Every structure is written in structure tokens, then in C-alpha cells.
Amino acid sequence: MPQRLMHAQHVKRLQILIEDDLYAVLERISKRTGRSKTALVNDLIRKEIRARPSLEEDPLFGLAGYVSFPPADIDATLYGAIERRRHSRGRGSRVKPDRRR
Numbered sequence: 001m002p003q004r005l006m007h008a009q010h011v012k013r014l015q016i017l018i019e020d021d022l023y024a025v026l027e028r029i030s031k032r033t034g035r036s037k038t039a040l041v042n043d044l045i046r047k048e049i050r051a052r053p054s055l056e057e058d059p060l061f062g063l064a065g066y067v068s069f070p071p072a073d074i075d076a077t078l079y080g081a082i083e084r085r086r087h088s089r090g091r092g093s094r095v096k097p098d099r100r101r
Helices: 020-033 037-051 059-063 074-079
Strands: none
Touching (some): 020 037
């Protein structure tokens, strides 16, 4: 792939942290190929993005909205059904029903 010239108006600055071993590999490839680390990282990102299908081409996208159902009670789903206690735990511990309706 030919090296592209980058102009300041066409790029955004992004500062990243990279693990030492990956940086060493990137630096070796950069020296061997004569390409900058920035160009190598850009090419890797482009290649990764192209490898992924667009949202419309993704088979899972076709299933979105295929089945409709009411949402489940999240607490019951995560923690199981909780039985309400029928006995009082002391004065004022029970929630009194709102009779203003």
C-alpha cells in the first residue's frame, strides 16, 4: 500500500497508551519498512474496520425487532421472585396504602 501524505487539516490528534511489547513490535516494523508508527497504526485500524460488515450486512441486524415481548421484571430476573412478608417488622415498618384515590 503506498504511503499517504497526511496534511494537518485531514487528521485528528489521538494520544493512546500501548503496551511495551506491542510498542517494541511496532517500532521494529517501522524501522524495517521505513514507515512511521502512525502510518502502521492507521493501516491496522483501516484493515480492522474493513473486516467488519456494515450494520445492514450484519446477520444479527436482521433479527432486531423480529420478536416483540414485554420487558421482564429485572429484579425478579436477577434475584428471583421475592415473597412479600405478611407480618410487620415493628411499628411504622409497613408501607401504608394511599387512600386518596
